[in-house]
Amino acid sequence: MPASFGQTLAAAREQRGLSIEDAAHETRIPVQRLRLLEAGNFAGFGSMTYARSFVRAYSEFLSVDCAAIIEELPEGALGGEHDYRYLTRSQGAWLRERAAYSERVSTPAASNHVRTIKSPLPAAIAVFVLILAGTAMWGKHVAESRQSVEPAAMKALPVLDEDPAPPAARQVRQTESPVTVRKATPVD
Numbered sequence: 500m501p502a503s504f505g506q507t508l509a510a511a512r513e514q515r516g517l518s519i520e521d522a523a524h525e526t527r528i529p530v531q532r533l534r535l536l537e538a539g540n541f542a543g544f545g546s547m548t549y550a551r552s553f554v555r556a557y558s559e560f561l562s563v564d565c566a567a568i569i570e571e572l573p574e575g576a577l578g579g580e581h582d583y584r585y586l587t588r589s590q591g592a593w594l595r596e597r598a599a600y601s602e603r604v605s606t607p608a609a610s611n612h613v614r615t616i617k618s619p620l621p622a623a624i625a626v627f628v629l630i631l632a633g634t635a636m637w638g639k640h641v642a643e644s645r646q647s648v649e650p651a652a653m654k655a656l657p658v659l660d661e662d663p664a665p666p667a668a669r670q671v672r673q674t675e676s677p678v679t680v681r682k683a684t685p686v687d
Contacts (some may be wrong), residue, residue, distance in 0.1 A: 504568045506541035511561040512537075526560045528553055547572055 512522050512554035519537075523530040532553055534542045544550040551569055 503539075506563075507536045507563060508557060508561060509537040511563050515561070522560070523555075526556055528557060533557065541572065547574065 512519070519530055519533050522528075523533055526533075532544070535541070536553060536557055541547065541550040541554075544553065551572055553571060554565055558568075560658075592670070
């Protein structure tokens, strides 16, 4: 890479009256990268892909023609999109080979077998139902254990039938025991 291109970039920036920090702010390219560009040091970018991108962005900002310089830059280590052709080509023949292989391996008894994809949804529903049933059984157990404890405690409390005492006596009774239990009377 000729150093003259870096000097051309620095001259174009200075001609516009911009400091390197102003250019970095406008282009959003770090100051260190701009200094590397203006010095003509493309090895500091780590990848020629980054170097090409920064050269293109900075030269467009400064209105400098960079087509010749970008073509002179060496290709990246992987060679660009040509190294990734396996991602864009169809793999159909390989899949057909696999299908033919499975037909050769299958036995006549297994040829009527239809292969289906099993969904995880039934298993998820079964797990949900089991958790729900377990929670219900645990809740029932807790409720029964509380009911068996409550009658013993309830026997110690005084039970009031129809209260024949005057209201003053009721108040005395309520102060004696803070909790009173009344029996239910049948309704006709």
